[in-house]
Amino acid sequence: MNRKYKYFNLKEKIFFKNLFYFYEKYKNLKFKIKKEENILSFKDIEHLVYFLLRENPVDKDFLYFRLDSKINHILMDEFQDTSTAQWEIFEPLVDEIASGVGRAENRSFFYVGDIKQAIYRFRGGRKELFSEIAKRYRANGLEVEKLKVNYRSAKNIVDFVNSKFNLGEEANRDEKGYVEVDEITKEDAFEGVYEKIKFLNEYGVKDKDIAVLVYTNDDILALSEFLEDKGKRVVTAKKAKIISQPSVKAIISLMKYLNDNTQKIEKLNFLSLIGKKYSDEVIKIDKDRPIKMIKKIMDKYDLRDEASLKLLYHSSKYDTLEDFVSEIDNYKDELPYKEFDGITVITIHKSKGLEFDNVIVLDRLSKENSDKSNILFYYENAKLKDIKLKIANREFIDSNYKL
Incomplete structure (x- = not known):
């Protein structure tokens, strides 16, 4: 075996051994902290479900059996943004439906999307799944139907998209619409x-x-x-x-002051936002569940609008004033x-x-970030099959790497 070939393979093994060692350390520590704080992200939930249904050797067959007994129809929207992990969670259920064998007849799998709208690759979305799934289940009766009528956009917009993507859609709206493309410099x-x-x-x-x-x-x-x-x-x-709206900012400032009356700046913020001068007047709102306190503040100071109502609804998740104050700055919901x-x-x-x-x-103003990763991911039928370490000139030695 070529010495350089051995060197490249050895270098790759050492790299991934160290990488996965530190990754496991990081993953376990992160999960420990989240467990202590009793929180999970959506990505955590996806990973845990994947483990339970695909990697857990003891319970996965039983869990899928229980799920299959309750599911007649599966509909997946925005499929162009589906990740490989998300698909593999549902795959056994779709396989069961496609086989035509099971406890109920006339079960169905339906998925819809548009690969032109695939913009979440950085989150694991793989548009290639769209056509791969169609090929895989075609023998089981899966039919592919393209929408020929556009109900959303005006005629000129539909015609413009047709010309760029070689489509044959028809517009279903009376408005003509307007499309213009200009070439301008970054400076202008x-x-x-x-x-x-x-x-x-x-x-x-x-x-x-x-x-x-x-x-x-x-x-x-x-x-x-x-x-x-x-x-x-x-x-x-x-x-x-929502937390940037004046009424909500006022309520949050008062809640922070009521939680700790040494924070005079929060009282000043509150009074300024409702149009009053600072004074030593005592603000009397008894400590209670946050939703009850906010309702009293809204009624007493006439702070009722769409933003404050959304804050009121959101506050129902908190049991104590302390919890509300410590977490509310992370509230990210927006108004239309x-x-x-x-x-x-x-x-x-x-x-x-x-x-x-x-x-x-507006087209991209800055240069697109180049791929600086030193890891290559190999996919087959939209599934991850292998990973390789990027090494200069390796393709001249390793034919598999070249492919």
Whole structure:
């Protein structure tokens, strides 16, 4: 065996041995902390379910048997963003349905999506699954049907997409719509966006009905500052957060003060937000469950609006004032962007699932990050089959690596 070949393989083994050693240390410590704090992320839940249903040698067959006995139909939406792990959790159930064998007839598996909208690869989404699953179950009667009528977009927009992706969709709306593509330099990009906004304004479009989609959070900050300098009001995800609304900020400040009355700054913040001067007047709200305290604050100080009502609903998850105060700054829910009078500036990823009457898409302003990972992932039929260590010139020695 070639010495360089042995060297590359040995280097790879040592690398992955060390990597997985430290990964296990990190994973176990992280899980220990989460267990102590009694919290789980959505990713944790996915991993635990995967372990229970795919890797647990004792209970997996029994668990799938119990699940199969209760499930007649499986429908998976946004399938282009499904990860390999997520699919493998459902795979045995779909296999059972596809086989036509089981406790009930007329069971079904249905999945829907659009690979053009696959934007969550960084979260494990694999658009390749879409066609692989279709090939796999075609022999079991799975049929592929493409939607020929677009019920969402106006005719000119549908025609534009058809021309770019060689589709044959038809629009089902009477409006014609408008599409324009401009080539502008990076230096003129913001000015170009502003000119397009003025163009829309001239045709009667209000700022609150305009969204500008950008690639990064840094682009949001830079463009927002530019537009505000031009006298425009801008709405971003940060500004749309419920805890950023004046009524909610006032309630949270008062709750923090009631939890610890040495925090005079929180009392000052509260009084300033409701339009009162600071005084030594005692604010009388008895300590109770947060939902009851917030209801009293809303009634006493007339702080009832959509944002405060959403905070009231959210507060029901907390049993004590201390819990509420320690956790509320992590509350990330947002109000609908159309609730605000201004131009919405958000990332393309953040806009997923939202709808705006007028959209300006700003192309990438910064160079796309190159793949700096020194690990290569090999997939077969959309499933991970192998991982390799990147080593310069290895392809000249190892034919498998070259492939």
